[in-house]
Amino acid sequence: MTYQDAIDFLFSSLPMYQRQGKAAYKANLDNSLRMDAYFGNPHHSFPTIHVAGTNGKGSVSHMLASVFQQSGYKTGLYTSPHLLDFRERIRINGQPIPEQNVTEFVTDHQPIIVEVSPSFFEMTVAMAFDYFALQKVDVAIIETGLGGRLDSTNIITPQLSIITNISLDHTEFLGNDLASIAREKGGIIKQGIPLIIGHADRDTEQLFLSMAGEKQSPVTLAYHSFEPAFQTFNQEGNSLMRIRNLGTGSMETLTCDLTGSYQQENVITALTAIGLLQKLGWNLPRNAMESGLVSVVKNTGIMGRWQTVGHHPRSICDTAHNQAGIEAVMKQVMSIPWKELHVVWGMVNDKDIGSILPLLPKKATYYFTRSSVPRSLDANQLHMEALACGLKGEAYPTVEEAYRAAQQKSGTSDMIFTGGSTFVVADLLKASGHQVP
Numbered sequence: 001m002t003y004q005d006a007i008d009f010l011f012s013s014l015p016m017y018q019r020q021g022k023a024a025y026k027a028n029l030d031n032s033l034r035m036d037a038y039f040g041n042p043h044h045s046f047p048t049i050h051v052a053g054t055n056g057k058g059s060v061s062h063m064l065a066s067v068f069q070q071s072g073y074k075t076g077l078y079t080s081p082h083l084l085d086f087r088e089r090i091r092i093n094g095q096p097i098p099e100q101n102v103t104e105f106v107t108d109h110q111p112i113i114v115e116v117s118p119s120f121f122e123m124t125v126a127m128a129f130d131y132f133a134l135q136k137v138d139v140a141i142i143e144t145g146l147g148g149r150l151d152s153t154n155i156i157t158p159q160l161s162i163i164t165n166i167s168l169d170h171t172e173f174l175g176n177d178l179a180s181i182a183r184e185k186g187g188i189i190k191q192g193i194p195l196i197i198g199h200a201d202r203d204t205e206q207l208f209l210s211m212a213g214e215k216q217s218p219v220t221l222a223y224h225s226f227e228p229a230f231q232t233f234n235q236e237g238n239s240l241m242r243i244r245n246l247g248t249g250s251m252e253t254l255t256c257d258l259t260g261s262y263q264q265e266n267v268i269t270a271l272t273a274i275g276l277l278q279k280l281g282w283n284l285p286r287n288a289m290e291s292g293l294v295s296v297v298k299n300t301g302i303m304g305r306w307q308t309v310g311h312h313p314r315s316i317c318d319t320a321h322n323q324a325g326i327e328a329v330m331k332q333v334m335s336i337p338w339k340e341l342h343v344v345w346g347m348v349n350d351k352d353i354g355s356i357l358p359l360l361p362k363k364a365t366y367y368f369t370r371s372s373v374p375r376s377l378d379a380n381q382l383h384m385e386a387l388a389c390g391l392k393g394e395a396y397p398t399v400e401e402a403y404r405a406a407q408q409k410s411g412t413s414d415m416i417f418t419g420g421s422t423f424v425v426a427d428l429l430k431a432s433g434h435q436v437p
Contacts, residue, residue: 001103001107002103003099003103005103006102006103007102010086010106013113014113014118014119014123029152031116031119032118032125032155034116035112035116035118035122035123035125035126036155038112038116039126039129039130042130042133042134043129043133043140043155043156045133045136046076046132046133046136046139047139047158048139048142048156048157048158049139049159049161049162049277050142050144050153050154050156050160051141051142051143051144051164052151052162052163052164052185052188053162053185054164054166054181055164055262055322055324055325055328056269057143057162057164058079058302058305059258059263059302060164060269061141061143062077062079062300063258063266063267063270063293064141064270065077065094065141065299066293066299066300067274067284067289067292068138068141068282068284069093069299070289070291070295070299071284071285071292072283073138074092074093074135074138075092075093075137075139075141076090076092076128076137076139076141078091078125078128078140078143078153079143080124080143082426083303083304083425083429084426084434084435084436086124087099087436088436089124090124090127090128090131090132091300091301092131092137094299094301097127097131105127105131119152121145122152125152139282142158147184148185149184149185151188154187154188158190158193160193160194160195160280161188161193161195162195162198162269162273163196163200163208165198165199165324166181166182167323167324178201178203178204179207182207183211186207186208189211189215189217190215191216192215192217193215193217194219194220194276195212195217195218195220196222196269196272197219197220198222198223199222199223200223220272222269223265225245225246225247225268226245226272227243227268228242228244228264228267228268229243229251231261231264233259238255238256238259238294239256239258239260239263240253240254241255241256241267243264243267243268243271254271254290254293255294256293256294256296257293257297258297258302258306259306260305260306260329260332261328261331261332261335262328262332263305263306267293270293274289301436303434304319304422304425305318305319306332309418309428310407310416310432313338313407313410313411313415313416314414314416315407315415315417315418316333316415316417316418317419317428318417318418318419318425319421319422319425320419321347321351321421321422322356323352323355323356323359326419329419330359330360330361333361333415334361338413338415339413339414340364340411340413340414340415341361341363341365341415342367342414342416343361343364343393343406343416343417343418344366344369344399344416344417344424345360345369345382345386345418345419346369346370346371346377346379346382346420346424347377347382347420348371348373349376349378350375351377353382354385356420357386360389362390366391366392367403367405368380368383368393368394369397369398369424370397371421371424371426372398372423372427375423376421376424379396382395383395398427399427400427403416403418403431
């Protein structure tokens with residue numbers, strides 16, 4: 001079996017949320033526990049940090065992994081979804097799991113995969129935990145998938161739980177209101193295990209405090225510990241942040257190579273986590289924290305977060321795909337000087353289009369498209385819905401065609417933004433010749 005054979009087997013045999021949506025969602029941990037038992041409970045052999053939330057959980061996970069790497073720890077990182085290659089989901093010190101390991105995993109364990117018939121995500125979690133155990137990592141940063149309580153990763157008992165924030169997303173699984181979603185995300189709270197909340201409104205904060213109280217889990221509110229003062233950029237194009245310590249009133253300056261303005265909240269969550277982890281005995285020196293934050297992309301290979309893919313015109317892509325994420329990204333788009341704005345836009349078919357399209361600026365030319373995954377919304381349907389919201393543009397059959405059209409119609413002082421879906425960004429990166437870092 002070749003690597004491509006193994007990937008084809010996984011993609012064709014196992015239900016995959018990214019492709020099939022709700023049909024791939026398993027509302028229990030039964031398969032995860034069966035797979036875990038089969039592999040001998042590998043997650044018991046390394047300490048973990050568990051990260052959930054609606055937005056920011058991927059960025060926070062990568063930030064923490066980068067800091068641990070800079071501190072000299074052999075660091076596992078499990079995230080999802082992938083953009084270019086399946087192996088992005090499972091990394092050690094930034095290096096994706098080798099093709100040979102994926103192939104051997106599928107070849108050696110195909111009988112149990114067929115017998116249990118796990119979802120694609122359940123199988124990937126089992127592969128990650130097995131690989132981290134075999135490679136004897138010092139620590140693993142584990143990002144949840146959709147929720148928390150019933151997420152396949154929730155079989156771990158971490159040293160620290162983090163919930164970045166709560167907003168409306170995946171409502172068909174997690175509930176139609178913030179309280180319901182918070183309860184699902186809060187399902188990662190474990191008995192006596194410290195919890196960090198990155199950001200929450202008053203009602204959600206009280207809900208988390210109540211849930212944590214039932215588990216005797218000490219809570220730290222990152223937004224009560226630090227606040228962003230302002231953000232600018234240095235000569236290298238990295239984000240330069242001034243952050244106020246609310247406990248001491250002192251100010252500090254931090255540099256990060258993730259340059260989205262929304263990353264200020266994620267940096268504050270990561271800072272809070274680092275402080276608590278130091279108290280738990282982890283050796284995370286100040287210089288490692290600083291060098292880790294300035295090298296997140298280099299150290300971990302994270303892609304698709306306010307990522308520059310071209311110059312003259314400036315071309316940015318971002319994987320924000322729900323209301324809160326798109327609001328934040330569009331705020332930054334509108335804060336940047338450009339002569340004309342061109343937006344390559346596609347969405348998946350289970351998003352609430354009516355709540356998202358009004359967030360997009362009317363002063364732009366749109367290139368409506370669909371990604372290559374089956375869940376992608378038809379470009380012509382998206383086009384018609386957008387016209388009703390006052391957005392002007394044309395429909396294109398593929399992301400590459402839409403992006404090339406935007407390039408042809410753009411001047412050097414214009415800006416092209418590509419987004420609306422993780423999978424639109426993935427198709428753009430593939431079309432642009434990007435490789436897995």
